[in-house]
Amino acid sequence: xxxxxxxxxxxxxxxxxxxxxxxxxxxxxxxxxxxxxxxxxxxxxxxxxxxxxxxxxxxxxxxxxxxxxxxxxxxxxxxxxxxxxxxxxxxxxxxxxxxxxxxxxxxxxxxxxxxxxxxxxxxxxxxxxxxxxxxxxxxxxxxxxxxxxxxxxxxxxxxxxxxxxxxxxxxxxxxxxxxxxxxxxxxxxxxxxxxxxxxxxxxxxxxxxxxxxxxxxxxxxxxxxxxxxxxxxxxxxxxxxxxxxxxxxxxxxxxxxxxxxxxxxxxxxxxxxxxxxxxxxxxxxxxxxxxxxxxxxxxxxxxxxxxxxxxxxxxxxxxxxxxxxxxxxxxxxxxxxxxxxxxxxxxxxxxxxxxxxxxxxxxxxxx
Amino acid sequence: xxxxxxxxxxxxxxxxxxxxxxxxxxxxxxxxxxxxxxxxxxxxxxxxxxxxxxxxxxxxxxxxxxxxxxxxxxxxxxxxxxxxxxxxxxxxxxxxxxxxxxxxxxxxxxxxxxxxxxxxxxxxxxxxxxxxxxxxxxxxxxxxxxxxxxxxxxxxxxxxxxxxxxxxxxxxxxxxxxxxxxxxxxxxxxxxxxxxxxxxxxxxxxxxxxxxxxxxxxxxxxxxxxxxxxxxxxxxxxxxxxxxxxxxxxxxxxxxxxxxxxxxxxxxxxxxxxxxxxxxxxxxxxxxxxxxxxxxxxxxxxxxxxxxxxxxxxxxxxxxxxxxxxxxxxxxxxxxxxxxxxxxxxxxxxxxxxxxxxxxxxxxx
Numbered sequence: 001x002x003x004x005x006x007x008x009x010x011x012x013x014x015x016x017x018x019x020x021x022x023x024x025x026x027x028x029x030x031x032x033x034x035x036x037x038x039x040x041x042x043x044x045x046x047x048x049x050x051x052x053x054x055x056x057x058x059x060x061x062x063x064x065x066x067x068x069x070x071x072x073x074x075x076x077x078x079x080x081x082x083x084x085x086x087x088x089x090x091x092x093x094x095x096x097x098x099x100x101x102x103x104x105x106x107x108x109x110x111x112x113x114x115x116x117x118x119x120x121x122x123x124x125x126x127x128x129x130x131x132x133x134x135x136x137x138x139x140x141x142x143x144x145x146x147x148x149x150x151x152x153x154x155x156x157x158x159x160x161x162x163x164x165x166x167x168x169x170x171x172x173x174x175x176x177x178x179x180x181x182x183x184x185x186x187x188x189x190x191x192x193x194x195x196x197x198x199x200x201x202x203x204x205x206x207x208x209x210x211x212x213x214x215x216x217x218x219x220x221x222x223x224x225x226x227x228x229x230x231x232x233x234x235x236x237x238x239x240x241x242x243x244x245x246x247x248x249x250x251x252x253x254x255x256x257x258x259x260x261x262x263x264x265x266x267x268x269x270x271x272x273x274x275x276x277x278x279x280x281x282x283x284x285x286x287x288x289x290x291x292x293x294x295x296x297x298x299x300x301x302x303x304x305x306x307x308x309x310x311x312x313x314x315x316x317x318x319x320x321x322x323x324x325x326x327x328x329x330x331x332x333x334x335x336x337x338x339x340x341x342x343x344x345x346x347x348x349x350x351x352x353x354x355x356x357x358x359x360x361x362x363x364x365x366x367x
Numbered sequence: 368x369x370x371x372x373x374x375x376x377x378x379x380x381x382x383x384x385x386x387x388x389x390x391x392x393x394x395x396x397x398x399x400x401x402x403x404x405x406x407x408x409x410x411x412x413x414x415x416x417x418x419x420x421x422x423x424x425x426x427x428x429x430x431x432x433x434x435x436x437x438x439x440x441x442x443x444x445x446x447x448x449x450x451x452x453x454x455x456x457x458x459x460x461x462x463x464x465x466x467x468x469x470x471x472x473x474x475x476x477x478x479x480x481x482x483x484x485x486x487x488x489x490x491x492x493x494x495x496x497x498x499x500x501x502x503x504x505x506x507x508x509x510x511x512x513x514x515x516x517x518x519x520x521x522x523x524x525x526x527x528x529x530x531x532x533x534x535x536x537x538x539x540x541x542x543x544x545x546x547x548x549x550x551x552x553x554x555x556x557x558x559x560x561x562x563x564x565x566x567x568x569x570x571x572x573x574x575x576x577x578x579x580x581x582x583x584x585x586x587x588x589x590x591x592x593x594x595x596x597x598x599x600x601x602x603x604x605x606x607x608x609x610x611x612x613x614x615x616x617x618x619x620x621x622x623x624x625x626x627x628x629x630x631x632x633x634x635x636x637x638x639x640x641x642x643x644x645x646x647x648x649x650x651x652x653x654x655x656x657x658x659x660x661x662x663x664x665x666x667x668x669x670x671x672x673x674x675x676x677x678x679x680x681x682x683x684x685x686x687x688x689x690x691x692x693x694x695x696x697x698x699x700x701x702x703x704x705x706x707x708x709x710x711x712x713x714x715x716x717x718x719x720x721x722x723x724x725x726x727x728x729x730x731x732x
Contacts (some may be wrong), residue, residue, distance in 0.1 A: 029633070030632070030633025030634065030692065031692075032673075032692045032693055033691060033692065033693045033694070034401060034732070036732055037731075266397030267397075308399070324400060325397060325399050325400065325699070326399060326400045326401065327399035327400070327401045327697060328401075330401075330694065364731045364732050365402055365403060365404055365731055366402050366405060
C-alpha cells in the first residue's frame with residue numbers, strides 16, 4: 001500500500017516537473033511581429049553579437065563569434081565550431097558606417113579567443129575605456145581585460161590582464177565595478193555534458209562571483225541559471241532566461257549581495273542593458289524556449305526575438321517593488337534570430353543575437 | 368476492474384479537458400505594454416465598449432454598458448447590474464472630441480444590454496442602420512435601429528427575436544432585414560459554465576432572412592464574433608477558447624457556409640474587424656482568460672489586453688492562404704482591461720473592452 005502511495009507521489013512530482021519544462025519550452029506560445037520603427041541588419045556581423053556594452057560616448061562594443069558547444073552530445077550546428085571570436089565597434093553617432101572589426105592583440109585568436117559577455121568601465125582621469133570580456137578558452141574559463149584609447153587606437157584593443165579564478169566554472173556575463181573589480185556569472189556549475197542535467201532538473205547551481213582588487217573570487221549569490229548582470233545606484237541585477245525572472249540585489253559595501261526581489265518577467269530575458277539616463281532595464285529576450293534550442297542545432301532555423309523594457313514603479317527606497325513591462329520589438333526570427341542583447345541611445349536601438357546578425361532600429365513609437 | 372476502468376476513463380477525460388482549457392486560459396500573467404504610437408483613453412466611456420462598428424467616413428459606433436449579471440450573477444462583479452446600456456459615437460476624423468452618447472428609442476430605455484454591433488450604410492440615401500445584439504431581460508434580441516445624425520438619436524426600425532437565439536454574441540448585417548448572428552453558449556444562466564468544462568457543442572450560428580431563422584452551422588461551441596470579407600465571399604468567425612479564427616466560404620443568397628480554413632492565432636481572440644481598405648483582420652484579444660475571468664468577477668482587477676492583426680499574403684481568391692500575425696498594441700490593463708475589439712481607420716486604432724474603457728491610438732510604425 002505504502003509503495004503505491006510513494007509511486008503515485010513520484011509520478012505526480014515528475015508530471016509537475018514535466019509541465020514546468022513544457023512551459024519553459026513554450027510549445028503553447030505564439031510570437032506576433034511588431035517593430036518600433038524602421039529596422040535593418042548591420043553589416044558585416046553574421047556570426048553573432050551575443051553581448052553589447054555601451055561606452056560614455058555612445059560607442060557600442062559587441063562580442064561576436066561565440067562557440068557554444070560544451071558537450072559532444074549537444075547537437076549544436078557544426079558550423080558554429082568554425083565561428084571566429086571578434087569584437088566589433090558600432091558608433092551610434094555614425095550608424096550608417098556599420099560595425100567595424102576591432103584589431104585584437106596577438107594571442108587572442110583561434111581557440112584562445114571565444115568571447116561571451118562584455119562590459120566597459122570608463123576611467124574619467126585618463127579618458128581610457130576598459131573592456132572586460134568573458135572568454136571560453138579551449139581548456140579554461142577566463143576574463144580578459146583590454147583597454148581602448150579612442151584617440152590613439154586605430155580601432156585596436158590592448159590586452160592588460162587575464163583573470164583566472166577557481167570559482168570560474170561556466171562563465172556567462174561580466175559586470176565592471178572599477179578597472180580592477182568586477183562581478184561575473186556562472187550560468188551553471190558544469191561546463192560539460194553534465195550541464196544538460198542541470199537544465200533538465202532545474203537545479204540552482206549557478207552563481208555570481210565577486211572578484212576584487214586584492215585578488216581572488218568569492219561566491220556572493222547562487223540561483224537557477226543566472227545569466228547576465230547589470231547595476232544601478234546600489235543595486236545589482238541578474239537575469240535568468242530559463243527561469244524567466246530578474247533578480248534584484250542590494251549591493252553591500254563589502255561587495256556581497258542581498259536578494260531583494262525576484263521578478264517574473266514572463267519571457268527568457270538574456271543580457272541586460274541599464275539605460276544611463278532613465279535607469280530602466282532593457283533586455284534581449286528569447287520568447288520560445290524550444291525554438292531557441294532548435295536554432296542552436298540548425299542555424300538556418302529561425303528563432304523568435306524580443307526586446308523588453310522594465311520600468312520600476314515602486315517608491316524611491318524600493319523602486320523595484322513594482323514594475324511595468326514594455327515590449328518594444330518582437331520578430332518571428334526572419335529579421336534576427338535569438339536576440340540576446342540590446343543597447344539604447346536616444347531613440348535608436350541596437351539588437352544583438354546569440355549566433356547571427358546585429359540589427360539597428362529607429363524607434364518612432366513611444367519608448 | 369470495471370470501476371477502475373471507469374475511473375481511469377474519467378481521469379483521462381478530465382486531464383484532456385484541463386489541458387485544452389488551460390491553453391486558452393493563458394499561462395502567463397504578464398501583460399506587456401506595447402504602443403503603435405501615442406495612445407489615450409476616450410472620455411466618457413468607463414463601463415465597457417464591447418464592440419465597435421465603423422462607417423466608411425470614420426464614424427465609430429460603440430456598444431457600451433453590457434450588464435453581464437444576466438449571465439450568472441454570482442460569478443460576476445455585482446456592479447454590472449448597475450451598468451447602463453448605451454451606444455456612443457466617436458468620429459475618427461475629429462479624434463480630439465470625446466465620444467458622444469446617442470439617445471435610444473423609448474422601447475430600449477432601461478431595456479438595453481448591448482453586445483455585438485454591425486452597421487449598414489445606404490450608399491444612395493446615406494442612411495446608417497445599426498444592428499445591435501441586445502440581452503433584454505425577457506430574452507435575446509437583435510435590434511435594427513436607424514441613426515439620425517442631426518439629433519444624434521436612434522429610432523427603432525425592427526426588433527427581432529427567435530427561439531434559436533439562446534445566448535447571442537455578435538451580428539453581421541446582410542441587408543435591411545436580414546443578418547447572421549452567433550450564439551456563444553446554449554445556456555444564458557450559470558449552467559453555461561458546464562459547456563466549456565464538458566466540451567458540449569450545443570451552439571449554432573444563425574441566418575435570419577427577414578422572416579425565417581435557421582441554423583447554418585450546428586453543434587458547435589463558443590461562436591463569438593462574425594465579420595465579412597471585402598468581396599463578401601468569405602465570413603470570418605472567432606472561437607476564443609480554441610484561440611482560432613475560422614474562414615468560411617459563403618454562398619450569397621442561401622447564406623450557406625462551408626469551412627475553408629482555420630487560423631490558429633495562439634490567443635483567446637474576441638471580436639474581429641475586417642478592414643475594407645486593406646483586407647487585414649484586426650482582433651481584440653485576451654492574453655489570459657484566467658485574468659479576464661478574475662477581472663469580470665472584480666472590475667478593479669486588471670486584465671491584460673492585446674490587439675492582433677492578421678495580414679493576408681495569399682492570392683486574391685484565397686487571401687489567407689499565407690498570412691502574417693502582428694501585434695500592434697498590448698497593455699497590462701491599466702489603460703484598457705479586457706480588450707474585446709479593435710477597429711482601424713486611416714492609421715488610427717480604437718480599442719474596446721468588455722467592461723472597462725476605450726483607447727484611441729495613432730499608428731506610427
